[in-house]
Amino acid sequence: MLVLHGYLWFRLVRATTVAGRARRRLTVLTVVLAVLPAAAVAGRRVLPWSAQVPLDWVAYSWLGLAFYAFLALLALEPVRWLLNRRRQETPAGPGAAQAPPDPSRRLFLARSLALTAGAVAIGTAGTGAMLANSAPVxxxxxxxxxxxxxxxxxxxxxxxxxxxxxxxxxxxxxxxxxxxxxxxxxxxxxxxxxxxxxxxxxxxxxxxxxxxxxxxxxxxxxxxxxxxxxxxxxxxxxxxxxxxxxxxxxxxxxxxxxxxxxxxxxxxxxxxxxxxxxxxxxxxxxxxxxxxxxxxxxxxxxxxxxxxxxxxxxxxxxxxxxxxxxxxxxxxxxxxxxxxxxxxxxxxxxxxxxxxxxxxxxxxxxxxxxxxxxxxxxxxx
CATH class of the missing domain: 3.60.21.10 (Metallo-dependent phosphatases)
Incomplete structure (x- = not known):
């Protein structure tokens, strides 16, 4: 859980936001989501069934979604590396010195890849949820x-x-x-x-x-x-x-x-x-x-x-x-x-x-x- 959510925070929160209120709130949300699966397991011993049901649905649904977001982001790492390298090697102009990294471009790239990974994860997890609840073949x-x-x-x-x-x-x-x-x-x-x-x-x-x-x-x-x-x-x-x-x-x-x-x-x-x-x-x-x-x-x-x-x-x-x-x-x-x-x-x-x-x-x-x-x-x- 620590590795999974640490990586998700790094790519979906830290890389896509600037320091400030939004990052702090998303960090807190990431911590809560990381704790949910463990809470679902521990809850079996102390929570009534009526409380365990919604906790399990939320915690385990998030776990599946997080897993595929993790895989999608990993698959996009080579794309991130190539685009960053290409940007670094592009000259600023004839005879000009190499321009310093543009924070806005880096932020745009991070957000674009995060949205791509999110769409893939939601599509995959959503399809998986539909199939899991479909009639057995x-x-x-x-x-x-x-x-x-x-x-x-x-x-x-x-x-x-x-x-x-x-x-x-x-x-x-x-x-x-x-x-x-x-x-x-x-x-x-x-x-x-x-x-x-x-x-x-x-x-x-x-x-x-x-x-x-x-x-x-x-x-x-x-x-x-x-x-x-x-x-x-x-x-x-x-x-x-x-x-x-x-x-x-x-x-x-x-x-x-x-x-x-x-x-x-x-x-x-x-x-x-x-x-x-x-x-x-x-x-x-x-x-x-x-x-x-x-x-x-x-x-x-x-x-x-x-x-x-x-x-x-x-x-x-x-x-x-x-x-x-x-x-x-x-x-x-x-x-x-x-x-x-x-x-x-x-x-x-x-x-x-x-x-x-x-x-x-x-x-x-x-x-x-x-x-x-x-x-x-x-x-x-």
């Missing part, structure tokens, strides 16, 4: 599974992740998400973690639409890292009352026409250090005693858990966590921690599908990564 992904029984051809697992129900996401938008899932006529629904960013008493009404899920063979959930930021056990007790079964290092047989495959689910990789007793990813426990000839689909919140899946002979892992990057260019940073950002990839004999998520975290924006619901259609390999 539906991606249909056929995935070939070796040894799949012909009776399971076309079996539909409809999956989504990262709902992040919170002060800024829920209500009618989550109802729309559930309706989108139901419209795909799922044989099974897989919710791959990070469903909530708040306590049960705060989000009970927002999560209620899960009870309206319509699925031939049920809905299943595994924890993400954000489930461990709140009262985990309260949520894991509540979800089954909505018809959502929680898979904690366990598996269930699914199928049709007498043919089956195993659907397994494990805790998030952060669960072991969360402090919640008994939690921690344990794929061995989930697969203990299974018939290796039966196809196996694994639900694991983080794509990096595919390394365990590959070693265990999992056919397909479904994950989320990355949000598809959410705010470009964060997808490049995600690659430093995860083996895939979104889409289908292969890791040895294990296939991995990473959904870009349905909601968002932090800034209520998505740039380069639309919200999605994915229809996994199993086919014979």
């Amino acid at each position: 539906v991606r249909r992904v056929p995935i070939a599974i070796a040894g799949l029984d012909p009776a399971l051809e076309g079996y539909r697992i409809v999956t989504f992740s990262d709902g992040h129900l919170s002060t800024t996401y829920g209500g009618s938008r989550f109802e729309r998400l559930v309706e989108t899932v139901n419209a795909q006529r799922p044989d099974a629904v897989a919710i791959v973690g990070d469903l909530v960013d708040g306590e049960l008493h705060e989000l009970r009404e927002d999560v209620a639409p899960l009870a309206d899920l319509v699925s031939g063979q049920g809905a299943y959930f595994v924890t993400g890292n954000h489930e461990y930021f709140v009262d985990t056990e309260a949520w894991l007790r509540h979800l089954p009352t909505l018809g959502v079964d929680v898979l904690r290092n366990e598996r269930v047989p699914l199928g049709r026409g007498g043919a089956t495959f195993d659907l397994a689910g494990i805790d998030d990789r952060t669960a072991a250090r969360s402090g919640v007793p008994g939690h921690g990813a344990n794929l061995d426990a989930a697969l203990d005693g299974r018939d290796d000839s039966v196809p196996l689909v694994l639900l694991a919140h983080q794509p990096v858990q595919v390394e365990q899946a590959r070693a265990a002979g999992v056919d397909l892992q479904l994950s989320g966590h990355t949000h598809g990057g959410q705010l470009w260019p964060f997808d490049y940073a995600i690659r430093l921690d995860q083996p895939a950002v979104e889409g289908l990839s292969r890791h040895g004999d294990t296939q991995l599908y990473v959904t870009a998520g349905a909601g968002y975290w932090g800034p209520p924006m998505r740039v380069g990564a639309r919200p999605e619901v994915t229809v996994i259609e199993l086919t014979r390999g």
Whole structure:
């Protein structure tokens, strides 16, 4: 926050104003804006929900806007340097000595570049806000599974992740998400973690639409890292009352026409250090005693858990966590921690599908990564 807002102040305030009242007021505004995101995080512990809602909207919206203003100003630094250099090298006239820098020209350049960066940031953040709150796209992904029984051809697992129900996401938008899932006529629904960013008493009404899920063979959930930021056990007790079964290092047989495959689910990789007793990813426990000839689909919140899946002979892992990057260019940073950002990839004999998520975290924006619901259609390999 200090680096981000310090740079913004230097380019948007100090460079575009002269010493005086306007600069002082804009400096105070910059300090306030810099404090807002930290205040939003700290407020969760002390503020009532009704006060936290507007604070989060303002703080996180500003954070997204500030981030893209920062990027735009960085991109304009070479332009600033070239124009300043050209001005310095331009002779004042035939035989004349080099003229001293003109403060008015420098101020004009600084303001012009600030306005350009501001327009780019507002356009990008505004588009991102619109996309984040738009209906999720539906991606249909056929995935070939070796040894799949012909009776399971076309079996539909409809999956989504990262709902992040919170002060800024829920209500009618989550109802729309559930309706989108139901419209795909799922044989099974897989919710791959990070469903909530708040306590049960705060989000009970927002999560209620899960009870309206319509699925031939049920809905299943595994924890993400954000489930461990709140009262985990309260949520894991509540979800089954909505018809959502929680898979904690366990598996269930699914199928049709007498043919089956195993659907397994494990805790998030952060669960072991969360402090919640008994939690921690344990794929061995989930697969203990299974018939290796039966196809196996694994639900694991983080794509990096595919390394365990590959070693265990999992056919397909479904994950989320990355949000598809959410705010470009964060997808490049995600690659430093995860083996895939979104889409289908292969890791040895294990296939991995990473959904870009349905909601968002932090800034209520998505740039380069639309919200999605994915229809996994199993086919014979």
